[in-house]
Amino acid sequence: GAVVSQHPSRVICKSGTSVKIECRSLDFQATTMFWYRQFPKKSLMLMATSNEGSKATYEQGVEKDKFLINHASLTLSTLTVTSAHPEDSSFYICSARKARSGLDQPQHFGDGTRLSIL
Amino acid sequence: DAKTTQPPSMDCAEGRAANLPCNHSTISGNEYVYWYRQIHSQGPQYIIHGLKNNETNEMASLIITEDRKSSTLILPHATLRDTAVYYCIVRGQGAQKLVFGQGTRLTINP
Numbered sequence: 001g002a003v004v005s006q007h008p009s010r011v012i013c014k015s016g017t018s019v020k021i022e023c024r025s026l027d028f029q030a031t032t033m034f035w036y037r038q039f040p041k042k043s044l045m046l047m048a049t050s051n052e053g054s055k056a057t058y059e060q061g062v063e064k065d066k067f068l069i070n071h072a073s074l075t076l077s078t079l080t081v082t083s084a085h086p087e088d089s090s091f092y093i094c095s096a097r098k099a100r101s102g103l104d105q106p107q108h109f110g111d112g113t114r115l116s117i118l
Numbered sequence: 119d120a121k122t123t124q125p126p127s128m129d130c131a132e133g134r135a136a137n138l139p140c141n142h143s144t145i146s147g148n149e150y151v152y153w154y155r156q157i158h159s160q161g162p163q164y165i166i167h168g169l170k171n172n173e174t175n176e177m178a179s180l181i182i183t184e185d186r187k188s189s190t191l192i193l194p195h196a197t198l199r200d201t202a203v204y205y206c207i208v209r210g211q212g213a214q215k216l217v218f219g220q221g222t223r224l225t226i227n228p
Binding site for chain 2: 006045
């Protein structure tokens with residue numbers, strides 16, 4: 001297998017709160033993980049690429065101070081939504097590729113975190 | 119990465135083969151074709167990928183035309199649980215990230 005686990009699966013919190021989402025590769029090491037967000041009835045939008053031991057690479061238009069990414073080990077990346085507001089409510093999904101995998105190897109996705117900011 | 123074009127929606131009867139087309143006319147020689155699907159409120163699930171040759175696994179078959187400008191994902195015996203949004207993605211050899219289009223919403227009808 002190639003299992004990616006996300007936690008929590010759902011979170012509801014008040015406006016102004018910071019929320020941390022974890023992404024773990026359970027049975028493989030991942031030097032690179034990816035964070036996506038998805039609005040209702042829309043496709044996935046890549047937010048950032050998380051590299052183990054170095055700074056994340058953010059896509060254009062994504063605020064790096066708003067969405068903090070840490071990839072401290074080969075099996076864990078975290079996304080922190082700082083001072084969340086209702087417009088940050090979304091479905092956040094991570095994915096991972098096996099370390100030292102060939103360029104044709106697929107990414108494996110977690111089951112997502114549904115974030116609702118009141 | 120090359121852009122892909124998929125029909126927004128398709129229907130298929132349960133037990134029949136579901137054939138999902140994808141156009142990628144600007145694909146270059148070192149770009150792979152990937153297929154993922156997303157069942158409601160879940161993360162995308164990897165299905166299959168290929169470069170030139172047709173591929174088959176326990177989930178599906180991937181047919182790539184000789185000029186590589188289009189491909190078809192085949193679910194041989196569709197079940198109700200195959201209802202999902204199916205994404206066809208072209209990814210370059212040097213690129214790590216996957217860029218999702220709008221996909222095809224496949225509905226399997228009883």
